[in-house]
Amino acid sequence: MANVDFYEGANMPMAQNEHTHQMNENERQIFDYLIKPDDSYDANGVYWADLGIMRRIKFVTAYDAKEAGRELSNIWAMAKRDPLEPIRYYMRNMVIPGAGLGLEGYVLFSIGNVTPLFQAAFANCWKTYKTCNVQWINAVQYLEIVGIIVGQILVGILGDWLGRRWGLIQDATIMFIGLLMLTASWGVTQNGWVICYAWALFFYGIGVGGEYPMTATSGMENAVGSGKVSTKEDRLHRGRKVTSAFLMQGWGQFFNQVILIILLLIFHHGSGNPKYSEVAAQWTYRVSFAIPAVGTLWLVYFRVFKMKYASKQLVAAKKKSKVTGYDTQSLKLTFTYFGPRLIATAGGWYANDVFFYGNKLFQSQFISVITKDSKSIMPGWLYNLINVGVSLFGYYAASFLIDNKLYGRKKMQMLGFLMDFILFVVPAFHLNYYESKAHVKAFQAMYFLSSFFNQFGPNAVTFLVAAEVYPTPIRATAHGFSAACGKLGALTAAVMYSYISIQQRFYVVPWFGLGGMLVTLLFLPDTTGLDLKEQERRWQFIRAGRESDYHGVAVHPKHLSLWERVRGVGKHYNAELDYQQKIEEMRADWEASLARRGEEKAGYENDDAQDESVWSSDISTYFEKTSRSPDLRGMEKDGNGNVVH
Numbered sequence: 249m250a251n252v253d254f255y256e257g258a259n260m261p262m263a264q265n266e267h268t269h270q271m272n273e274n275e276r277q278i279f280d281y282l283i284k285p286d287d288s289y290d291a292n293g294v295y296w297a298d299l300g301i302m303r304r305i306k307f308v309t310a311y312d313a314k315e316a317g318r319e320l321s322n323i324w325a326m327a328k329r330d331p332l333e334p335i336r337y338y339m340r341n342m343v344i345p346g347a348g349l350g351l352e353g354y355v356l357f358s359i360g361n362v363t364p365l366f367q368a369a370f371a372n373c374w375k376t377y378k379t380c381n382v383q384w385i386n387a388v389q390y391l392e393i394v395g396i397i398v399g400q401i402l403v404g405i406l407g408d409w410l411g412r413r414w415g416l417i418q419d420a421t422i423m424f425i426g427l428l429m430l431t432a433s434w435g436v437t438q439n440g441w442v443i444c445y446a447w448a449l450f451f452y453g454i455g456v457g458g459e460y461p462m463t464a465t466s467g468m469e470n471a472v473g474s475g476k477v478s479t480k481e482d483r484l485h486r487g488r489k490v491t492s493a494f495l496m497q498g499w500g501q502f503f504n505q506v507i508l509i510i511l512l513l514i515f516h517h518g519s520g521n522p523k524y525s526e527v528a529a530q531w532t533y534r535v536s537f538a539i540p541a542v543g544t545l546w547l548v549y550f551r552v553f554k555m556k557y558a559s560k561q562l563v564a565a566k567k568k569s570k571v572t573g574y575d576t577q578s579l580k581l582t583f584t585y586f587g588p589r590l591i592a593t594a595g596g597w598y599a600n601d602v603f604f605y606g607n608k609l610f611q612s613q614f615i616s617v618i619t620k621d622s623k624s625i626m627p628g629w630l631y632n633l634i635n636v637g638v639s640l641f642g643y644y645a646a647s648f649l650i651d652n653k654l655y656g657r658k659k660m661q662m663l664g665f666l667m668d669f670i671l672f673v674v675p676a677f678h679l680n681y682y683e684s685k686a687h688v689k690a691f692q693a694m695y696f697l698s699s700f701f702n703q704f705g706p707n708a709v710t711f712l713v714a715a716e717v718y719p720t721p722i723r724a725t726a727h728g729f730s731a732a733c734g735k736l737g738a739l740t741a742a743v744m745y746s747y748i749s750i751q752q753r754f755y756v757v758p759w760f761g762l763g764g765m766l767v768t769l770l771f772l773p774d775t776t777g778l779d780l781k782e783q784e785r786r787w788q789f790i791r792a793g794r795e796s797d798y799h800g801v802a803v804h805p806k807h808l809s810l811w812e813r814v815r816g817v818g819k820h821y822n823a824e825l826d827y828q829q830k831i832e833e834m835r836a837d838w839e840a841s842l843a844r845r846g847e848e849k850a851g852y853e854n855d856d857a858q859d860e861s862v863w864s865s866d867i868s869t870y871f872e873k874t875s876r877s878p879d880l881r882g883m884e885k886d887g888n889g890n891v892v893h
Contacts (some may be wrong), residue, residue, distance in 0.1 A: 346496030353500025369529035399457020404728020411559035426452025495643035592771035597734030599764030605741035642703025656776025664705010669761030
């Protein structure tokens with residue numbers, strides 16, 4: 249059904265009406281089952297977004313409760329068979345798909361975590377800059393971000409060109425080599441060591457950057473399935489699947505901080521207090537990088553030998569469009585039809601990353617008040633550990649609610665941006681008040697809340713929608729571009745914070761939250777509950793230059809941005825016409841399947857053969873009796889009522 253070959257009947261609503269009137273009750277029930285799944289349509293065949301508000305709430309809550317009960321029953325059944333089976337299921341479906349992000353989260357956030365240790369142990373180099381060039385010290389952070397941006401754009405394009413599997417393998421390989429470089433980085437002088445360390449981070453960053461579009465697109469597309477009929481898993485849990493992979497980044501941060509604390513205690517004689525020796529600092533940071541290198545090597549193996557079908561959906565999309573290599577036409581059409589969506593995904597991610605860096609402002613300020621005159625790095629590490637724990641709650645809350653049709657992606661991102669704006673603007677105009685010893689606890693509370701709403705909001709949503717709102721052929725490119733704009737936000741913050749005071753930073757940062765909320769409101773469509781294959785179906789009409797002939801739910805006002813609704817994109821939505829059109833598309837697929845069977849019987853091999861289990865005897869009978877081709881009427885059938893040749 250998703251394969252839209254534009255046959256003559258697609259523009260014949262009268263003929264379609266005549267055919268639908270010829271349906272018997274059994275045939276209509278089967279078509280309703282295939283075209284109007286019960287998780288998206290009520291008992292009367294009305295799409296959930298077309299229901300009145302009270303009926304919509306009743307329908308969504310009832311079905312979500314039913315689905316939650318089904319999942320809990322499955323977990324209980326697994327646990328009864330084997331107590332460890334639910335854990336294995338979680339590892340297989342949530343942990344392994346996000347392993348690359350977990351490993352890169354571990355390493356990237358380690359850079360910020362080990363910097364205070366370097367400043368304490370190598371003060372002449374990292375703090376006073378007597379033995380090292382201050383520009384190279386600053387370049388450590390800048391080159392890391394630039395490497396990520398290069399990877400996001402480059403691998404995003406290559407992932408759409410050569411395939412998801414190739415991108416996943418090369419990402420893991422680059423990260424593994426980069427970790428070896430980081431672990432072994434050295435120099436004749438300390439400044440030479442810093443230069444080697446900075447370039448190793450740049451190289452590692454290329455792999456990290458590519459991990460963003462590759463993990464998002466492969467995780468999303470693997471949830472969809474490859475048959476003609478979309479899966480319930482895609483419609484109900486696509487967001488959770490992708491977000492569950494993304495939240496592994498939070499676990500990477502958590503384990504990095506735990507391991508750094510343990511390693512420092514091991515190599516610093518069981519104490520976390522100064523004075524820190526150069527030997528202890530070297531062993532701590534090098535071993536902390538060597539540990540994820542082992543995991544990354546396993547990731548290379550897994551992606552080479554266990555992910556051979558990661559490019560399946562991309563290959564299918566290119567076959568439909570008769571494209572080999574990079575689909576430049578889809579790229580041009582994306583800018584034409586989805587340009588404002590790029591403003592939403594790229595602009596929202598940019599604003600979010602400014603906030604993500606801004607969150608560290610809180611930590612440095614309240615720690616300086618609580619631990620006045622302390623030179624130990626442990627308080628900062630321990631508070632960071634608490635903050636990561638709070639962030640993980642935000643990640644998990646996002647994964648549980650991101651597919652809820654009454655809340656979903658857009659509302660979650662807008663609320664997250666709004667709350668971060670409020671939580672920054674309040675202390676911005678009363679900074680001295682909140683920095684005082686008497687009120688620092690309130691300052692801490694705002695810090696932890698801003699971390700929670702950043703994850704339970706834009707940080708989780710931007711990663712998902714930057715792939716989800718675009719068609720398969722350029723999905724990785726669009727995600728990579730949006731993510732690169734996000735890192736430009738991080739670079740903006742890193743550079744800007746070097747030239748303005750703490751007070752000025754608090755004045756500047758909140759407005760990025762307000763801007764992110766407005767961009768989301770205007771330009772981001774809400775894809776919560778939207779069948780991804782329906783979006784691909786609309787894309788086939790756009791590619792054929794027939795956008796106005798598409799009448800499905802992908803142009804339902806609920807799934808369009810405010811900008812798209814104002815432009816009238818949703819005016820062609822018509823549920824009845826779409827139902828008739830889908831039947832005609834299924835007819836075309838059925839006729840194509842008959843042709844394939846004829847070719848196979850004649851001894852020809854067909855590499856494009858598709859799953860034909862959807863064609864029941866009732867559907868075949870209906871298509872035969874309403875066929876416009878006399879050659880397809882009165883065909884011989886087997887004992888099950890299926891057409892034979």
